[in-house]
Amino acid sequence: MEIHEEIKNLREELRAAKGRIExxxxxxxxxxVSRRVLMNLLEKVEREKVTLIHKLEKENIRLQRDNTRFAKWIFSKNREIVQLQEKIEEYKEKA
Structure with missing residues (x-):
């Protein structure tokens, strides 16, 4: 009877172990699956980051170019103002 009881216990343990394994x-x-999903999300985020960085770099170059153009225009207008002020002074001196 003891051996039969022991075999029964071993079978129950085996069933429990198989259930735990499953x-x-x-x-x-x-x-x-979760890891694959996370890796796909990470790859997507990395691609979006690279795209955004590229876009921001292009915009930065454009803004620098526009800023340089505007600074040259301002400098040119300032030069015109100075020349006009000099002409006004000349006319005042002649008058």
């Missing part, structure tokens, strides 16, 4: 295998599979 549960762990399912969890491992879910973790694999």
């Amino acid at each position: 549960e762990l295998e399912q969890r491992v599979e879910h973790l694999r």
Whole structure:
């Protein structure tokens, strides 16, 4: 009777162990899927980051170019103002 009881206990333990193994295998599979999803999201975020950086670099170059153009225009207008002020002074002196 003892051996029969021991075999019964071993079978129950084996069944429980198999159930636990199946549960762990399912969890491992879910973790694999989750990892794939996270890796795909990470790759997507990295691609978006590279795209955004490229866009911002282009915009920065454009803004620098526009700023240089505007600074030259301001400098030119300032030169015109100075020349006009000099002419006004000359006319005042002649008058």
